[in-house]
Amino acid sequence: MTPETPQTRVEAGALPAPERASAFSLDVEEMSIREAVRAWFGKLRSGDPGALPSVLGLIVLVILFSQVSDQFLSAYNIGNIPGQGAYIAVIAMGLVFVLLLGEIDLSAGTAGGACAAFAAVGVFKGNLHDGLPGTLYWAIVIGMALVVGLAVWLKTYAGAVVVLLGLVLVLTNQTQHLVPALIAAVCIGAAIGIFNGYLVAKVGIPSFVVTLALFLAWQGVLQFALSGQPVNTSNYELWHDLTYGNLSVTNSWIFVTVIVSGYLAYTVLRSVRAKAAGLAHETMGLVLARGAVIATVAVLVTAWASQNRNTNPFKVIQGIPVPAAIAIVLMIGCTFVLTKTTWGRHLYATGGNIEAARRAGIDVVHMKVTAFALCSAFGALGGIMLASSQSSASLDLGSGNVLLFSVAAAVIGGTSLFGGRGRPRDAILGALVIAIIPNGLLLKTSLDPQWQQVITGVVLLIAAAVDAVSRRRSARG
């Protein structure tokens, strides 16, 4: 990659053969294990640390906390961490879509809290119409109907269908049953997101302001919805299990087998296909070696999780925690959408250079609206998970630090606040870091809880510093 070489003066066709061979040389070569390692270090040096900082941070924290308390590494405690971090991971995954555009959604937490509260009221009171204060019910119905129109006008047809589904569930009072109620909550979340996207992309209000205003507003709506009365969600088995449930041992093995073999099949197929098409590809050795490592880790973790980890002899706790499974499935889904579909490609492009995207014929308004819709829908799901982990749709569901922790999770994982860079995986890793801190600190009873926020803040600061330094390197390099 030396554009200033004098060879460029040579006329086309008159080029000596060896020079020609150097063009696209990297595109046809095979990537062996050694080269993969070298490429990884090269990427690191050029200022793309990827998942490294968050993984290193996790390792440091784990070592630290295992010194602080011998209970930290106990199976029981480790098994609790997914439940404690899942809602952050889910909200953060939604935020990644918006952060990729260089926008932010501060309202995802409280909007999600309000949506979860609607679901809670629906199932608890048995009738959303009577359960909610009169005007609020009609406000939701009319608001959703308007958003359907808005979505059609903005050509976000998938969004319109989702909101319409939610509207039908609400109007037909299916919200008295748990599953339809939870689906309706996510649909209402999508409606909120489309509204956010409209205000940001069409009206032109900065997303920070739009979502800050709605962050405040949804907190009030939540309290209206609950009429000052928290709803206990632990009575609903499914809802309770979202955080506290475990896959049965058989299902755990099925789950892990499907995911690992799916991954293996995908990478093998990709390598074979690329080789057949004469493109750069990873050698079968590299693919199998990496697959073997992942499979071994997965098998070890599953075998470990399949043992009873409860210290109390009266109840058996074993299997992969449901929240971990939910987070993994969502991560795979989001990663697929972002990397394999035109929508995902266009989202990255819009975040990287909005003008380039517009000139390439991408409807950037549509991209923004759909990103915000997804973010708020994930926010609603996160609110549901949060209510599950608190065992209650409380009066402050999703407010306070929930959203800020989620943003922090995405950033610690490596997502840029300036757009164009980020992955769903970041949200998971960052959420693990965020969840481990209070978990570890609570085990050290001599340490005051105030430390929790100080340490979380310091970790975030370090993550941001790593991001800034690596970006400066990449700009220079």
Add this chain to the structure above:
Amino acid sequence: MSDPILQISKLNKSFGPVHVLHDVDFNVYPGEVTALVGDNGAGKSTLVKCIAGIHGIDSGEIRFEGRPVTLNDPRDATALGLEFVYQDLALADNLDITQNMFLGREIRRFGSLLSDGEMERRARETLASLSVRTVSSVRQLVASLSGGQRQTVAIARAVLWNSKIVFLDEPTAALGVAQTREVLDLVRRLADQGCGVVFISHNMNDVVEVADRVAALYLGRLAAEVPTKGTTTTQIVELITSGRSGEVGLTAAVASENI
């Protein structure tokens, strides 16, 4: 000489009271580089934007491959095979070369899934057909490319679609000596492949070197369209600055009319 592929005659364009283009005639020939020169405010950009369908025209006729066309929307121009590379290139830094070349026109399978392998192969073919040798991988991020390489990618993106005419807005403005060389070679090869190229530039050396003919705009009028061969840099500069050079150009009366 072959017939012009794009033929513009008596084109007029006003923005409110400001008459920006006066009866401009402009032709683009296949396999030739036509340089469009003129001082700032002479109407180069406006002319290009009229052709791109960004501005509507007030009067005049645009003929493409001999038949009259109307260009009211950028998509009309793209559909005809007109591609435009603007000065800021419009590349997304966080995407790689292939992704940028296919941005907005991705090859898909099963509805909306990306066909990355196919795109990679075609990107490489296109770059190879332009004899681009400075790129070692089409999966490099655009952020890591030099100015000349970026220009190359932007031009390659324009020719990827079997475009008939490529408009280049000051492609060498921000480049060093070697990179300018690289881009000029590319422009030449583009024309040699049979593509019509419109080359907008303020650099007379580049114009004289790469262009087959020069169209000079002077205060919204076409001062002259002359073959580069036999025309000196001084003459072109005169056409740009005063609208006439000896026998060529606007008549003295017209040239001084606007001053």
